[in-house]
Amino acid sequence: MARTGRRPGESGTRVAIIEAARAGFAEAGFDRATIRGIAEDAGVDPALVHHYFGTKEDLFVAAMDLPVNPGVLAEGVLAEGLEGAGARLVRTFLSVWDSPPGRDILVGLIRTAVTNERAAAMLREFVRRALLERVASAIGEPDGELRAAAIGSHMVGMAMLRYVIGLEPLASASIDEVTALLAPRIQSYLTS
Amino acid sequence: MARTGRRPGESGTRVAIIEAARAGFAEAGFDRATIRGIAEDAGVDPALVHHYFGTKEDLFVAAMDLPVNPGVLAEGVLAEGLEGAGARLVRTFLSVWDSPPGRDILVGLIRTAVTNERAAAMLREFVRRALLERVASAIGEPDGELRAAAIGSHMVGMAMLRYVIGLEPLASASIDEVTALLAPRIQSYLTS
Numbered sequence: 363m364a365r366t367g368r369r370p371g372e373s374g375t376r377v378a379i380i381e382a383a384r385a386g387f388a389e390a391g392f393d394r395a396t397i398r399g400i401a402e403d404a405g406v407d408p409a410l411v412h413h414y415f416g417t418k419e420d421l422f423v424a425a426m427d428l429p430v431n432p433g434v435l436a437e438g439v440l441a442e443g444l445e446g447a448g449a450r451l452v453r454t455f456l457s458v459w460d461s462p463p464g465r466d467i468l469v470g471l472i473r474t475a476v477t478n479e480r481a482a483a484m485l486r487e488f489v490r491r492a493l494l495e496r497v498a499s500a501i502g503e504p505d506g507e508l509r510a511a512a513i514g515s516h517m518v519g520m521a522m523l524r525y526v527i528g529l530e531p532l533a534s535a536s537i538d539e540v541t542a543l544l545a546p547r548i549q550s551y552l553t554s
Numbered sequence: 555m556a557r558t559g560r561r562p563g564e565s566g567t568r569v570a571i572i573e574a575a576r577a578g579f580a581e582a583g584f585d586r587a588t589i590r591g592i593a594e595d596a597g598v599d600p601a602l603v604h605h606y607f608g609t610k611e612d613l614f615v616a617a618m619d620l621p622v623n624p625g626v627l628a629e630g631v632l633a634e635g636l637e638g639a640g641a642r643l644v645r646t647f648l649s650v651w652d653s654p655p656g657r658d659i660l661v662g663l664i665r666t667a668v669t670n671e672r673a674a675a676m677l678r679e680f681v682r683r684a685l686l687e688r689v690a691s692a693i694g695e696p697d698g699e700l701r702a703a704a705i706g707s708h709m710v711g712m713a714m715l716r717y718v719i720g721l722e723p724l725a726s727a728s729i730d731e732v733t734a735l736l737a738p739r740i741q742s743y744l745t746s
Contacts (some may be wrong), residue, residue: 473668476718486721494721505735511715511724512735519711523703526668529678529686532703543697543704547739 378404379411383425388480392422392487419492426471429464433492440500447500448549449541455517456537459525469526472518489514501552509551516548570596571603575617580672584614584679611684618663621656625684632692639692640741641733647709648729651717661718664710681706693744701743708740 382404386395397418401408415421423431435458439450458464474481497513498506520540523529532540574596578587589610593600607613615623627650631642650656666673689705690698712732715721724732 476665476668476714482719486715486719489721508723508727508731508735511721512712512739514721515711515715515724516708516739517711518714519707519709520704522668522710522714523707527674527678529681529703529706531700532707535700539700543700547704547708547742550739550742 375404375406375410376414379406379414379421380425383415383421387422387425387484391480391484392418392491397421419488422488427467428471429461429467430458431492432489433496436493436496440496444500444552446549447552448547449545451513452517452541452544452548453537455521456540459521460537465525468521472522472526497552513548513551516544520544567596567598567602568606571598571606571613572617575607575613579614579617579676583672583676584610584683589613611680614680619659620663621653621659622650623684624681625688628685628688632688636692636744638741639744640739641737643705644709644733644736644740645729647713648732651713652729657717660713664714664718689744705740705743708736712736 379400382400383395386400386403389395390399395418397411398408400421401411404411411421415424419433420431435454436451439447439454442450459468471485475485476482494507494510494514497510500506501509503509520532524532524535524540535543571592574592575587578592578595581587582591587610589603590600592613593603596603603613607616611625612623627646628643631639631646634642651660663677667677668674686699686702686706689702693701695701712724716724716727716732727735
């Protein structure tokens with residue numbers, strides 16, 4: 363009988379890796395945690411972690427149960443060039459937050475980050491690697507990282523007021539309205 | 555003997571008013587709480603609350619122990635006209651947050667707002683009255699309140715990343731650098 367791709371213990375192994383990843387990222391932060399260390403804690407070979415979950419970024423996304431991989435989305439937006447990227451960034455960001463399952467997970471993440479110093483450290487390291495460095499490199503200016511962080515601050519604050527605090531008229535505005543409002547300012551951080 | 559201005563029970567009365575105000579704002583929110591109701595709960599005449607604390611906004615600032623009165627600061631900035639108001643708003647905002655006692659109180663307020671729905675409601679009502687309506691009225695456009703809320707989102711997000719999450723290079727940038735970065739974008743919400 364031919365071997366199937368799915369071995370009997372696969373789902374248990376995946377759970378063990380995810381649990382080891384959650385503990386490992388919380389303990390060491392995103393930068394210092396390693397696939398090798400997480401694999402060791404889960405009692406599996408590092409190659410199996412890569413095989414199931416991909417890169418360390420992908421593993422983080424799976425462990426935090428993120429609705430999307432923010433680094434992959436950002437790369438997609440930036441790959442089309444900087445022209446119009448402000449509007450595409452804002453629209454992509456709002457679309458993820460506007461879907462109820464995405465929103466619940468992300469609101470939970472913001473609550474954790476503002477009340478727990480270790481979670482804040484883990485998230486800021488991930489956000490730097492997954493988002494700021496990619497956006498800064500696309501901007502290609504000496505102050506690219508500062509500009510990228512300013513973009514991030516505008517988006518995070520928008521999410522805070524619109525989805526967490528529920529401030530009107532932001533909370534009820536459509537994605538189109540918010541995109542039209544923010545896009546020119548985000549674009550100016552990218553290209554002016 | 556002449557009567558002195560300071561009556562024997564004054565500090566006890568002030569404390570009773572502040573405690574009634576904290577409970578009243580938390581219970582009813584900023585909009586529905588009244589000086590009359592708070593005075594009644596404190597067992598004093600409403601005129602005494604006005605005499606000691608001023609307006610309902612002033613009483614809220616005292617009850618929340620805010621380092622400054624944000625409405626008064628915003629009025630000061632806007633009274634000089636919209637030209638250059640972007641830079642003045644950012645610099646004023648950062649100066650309050652950069653002072654350690656101010657920062658501790660404001661970080662505590664953000665933590666409470668994102669984890670407690672009732673506190674969030676109270677704060678969003680106060681922010682609308684004290685800040686958004688003033689800025690919107692200075693902008694004087696049909697979408698003034700949406701623009702004012704967008705400005706608020708950029709400032710709140712900046713505070714989140716710089717002071718709460720500690721994201722670099724924002725956390726270590728000087729007030730001058732952050733002002734130079736944000737001011738043109740805030741200005742464009744005000745006047746373009």
